Amino acid sequence: MFVPTTGGGPVSTTPVDAVSLEARAAALCTRSIKTTSKRAALHTTIRCIDLTTLEGIDTPGKVASLCRKAVRPDPANPAIPSVAAVCVYPEMVEHAVAAVAGSGVAVASVAGAFPAGMSAPAVRVADIADAVGRGADEIDIVLNRSAFMSGDLGRAHDEIAAAREACGAAHLKVILETGELGSYDQVRRASMLAMAAGADFIKTSTGKIPKAATHPMVLNMAEAIRDYADQTGVVVGLKGAGGIRTAKQAWHHLVIVGETLGSEWLTPDLFRLGASSLLNDVLMQIQKLDTGRYSGPDYVTVD
């Protein structure tokens, strides 16, 4: 079947066999990552993290602390790279922009009536324009799942296309909220729709519901990205978010993306992991590699 597109030719989507998809993801998760590969994977993980805080109680103080962590994840080890971006609500964007200025860390903002997207299209667009106006480099919006699930693919597409326009120079990430879509087929279709509507990245989840960035889901979306590149020549990024807490989960995501799309995808330009507690687990793993011992949670900063 085909999804609506903005100009260009038709884009088709294929069904997904759940059993085989999960078996393939499980097989990739048996890859053994040791010594030099482990260190490379841990550093790549940090470089691809969108360090995230999306709470109603976020304050300028909390965001300042998070930003400092983003720029310099381990105060004792300057060899540790900065993360890719911090991800905050629009009201926190200016504070984040000030805190990371000159560091190379980008500021991402959720917008467009995050996390449900259940507002009028004009309101969603205004929310996005506001976040961009405050200085956000990247905008994370949600797919209109209500439109998508009711079969109104046209509206789901058009809202993303409008968001794309409102973003201007900012990068657009479209969250599918995969845990709500009910099947890998639907996620595959939503992925193609979001890409055809102009997403720079497709992203698994808001982090607001339990079912989030599972390995088969990331594999499914990576295959959609590969398919879209084959059909259109357009290269789209992938962001896993929600429930990624351990370094091991993260490097399995790297394996899945690396073996499906190629290691060219394993850069912050095309791959992100949205997370908050993941960073400290990665830092502890690096300390283990450096010293041969596990230290403990008191030897990394809780920000």
Add this chain to the structure above:
Amino acid sequence: MAPTDNPHKPFGIDYAPAPESTAVVNIADTYGHFINGDFVEPSSGATFPTVNPATETHLANIADGSAEDVDRAVTAARGAFEGPWGQMPGSERGRYLFRIARQLQERSREFAVLETLDGGKPIRESRDLDLPLSAAWFFYYAGWADKLEYAFPNRAVAPHGVAGQIVPWNFPLMMAAWKLAPALAAGNTVVLKPAETTPLTALLLADVLQDIDLPPGVVNIVTGAGATGAAIVDNRGIDKLAFTGSTEVGKAIQRVASTRRIPLTLELGGKAAHIVFEDSAVDQAVEGVVTGIYSNQGHVCCAGSRLLVEESIADSFVERLRRRISTLRLGDPLDKNTDVGAINSADQLQRITDMVATGVSEGADLFQPECDLPDKGYWFPPSVFTGVQQSHTVAREEILGPVLTVQTFRTAEEAVEKANNTPYGLSAGIWTEKGSKILWMTEKLRAGVVWANTYNRFDPASPFGGYKESGFGREGGMHGLAPYLHERADVTGGGA
């Protein structure tokens, strides 16, 4: 793919070597036959070497079985059948089988490493497939040992006596498990011959049988090549024969067996069609095709060696397939990240090389990804032939190597016709998201196993076996018990 000029350039992140340690295995210099509960010297004193096909290094010297050795083994098996094993209630036999299964689980790393050393298959497969399935087979048939009267209701059944079993080199331990478990559950005793290139895990199994105190003579293992197998087939003390291997040898065995009215089961070659429709889950179908032909280097009798793809998606499907094959990691079988290991033997490598040369000379287009083959050992890259016609040798004869042929079809009828147009009939695969098409195809395909939207999936409860020149008799499930039992005339009560 936009970011790279060469679409077939190997993808993937660099994995540091992650070899499984071999410290867990202890290989002796020389192995005798396992007869009547002990390792014994071969009567002739002759041995042959077994080597690691990935490095060509010598592993051990193996006893070369003579007719005399086979006779000793048969005598021991007869003694056990007429002695303790034959008298034992099924529930007791079951306990021994459960013990074997648990020992295989406990020592699975040791067995997996040894299987990979001796046979060249990736440790990922011996660890995740061969060992779990071998244990599962013993667990499954352990449960049947005291329930034969439920398996064959209203029929009184009894074991044949001494079963002669000859197993191949592609899944050495697993094939031994497939054969031993139902035979023992049914109450037979066994003379087993592992393949000459891969005898070590069967001999390690002998160690397990000693550890669990299996009565002497219940399982006897005689090693050797074709002549040893022939001695088993010819031995008049054997009451039932089971063979897994080539169709050519299977025919020879059947010729002999036909002169003796001895029950026989054969699981032979295959040339399975893997049929992919336009409406399939394409990315998973690619995975299924890759698993179907490249796992275990294609040394799989039920390998999906003939891809039949609907013509409307053939070009894009082959492109996806080539790209995926380019990511396969070929190399050290002990490395946990290796996907494709070593070819089992120099002879098999020669056969594959000759078959591929024939394919090229007959005009099919060969694709092989760029990959560095190790300097030592027996290696062959994953290969795909496109532009293949039904008349090409590579589409007709079993290769038993990592070689896939691609043909196209226009209608489901044409797919069935091409799939069935082979002397073999072991297995087939179908990829479509349309259930009615799966059911229709399943009815029409002349193959013992038909997988839909999956491939090479095995379960001890599911019968496995062939049509036509792929053999007869079934292994697995209740069906797998039947060849090891006969109906008793002296009906007085329950099962064996």
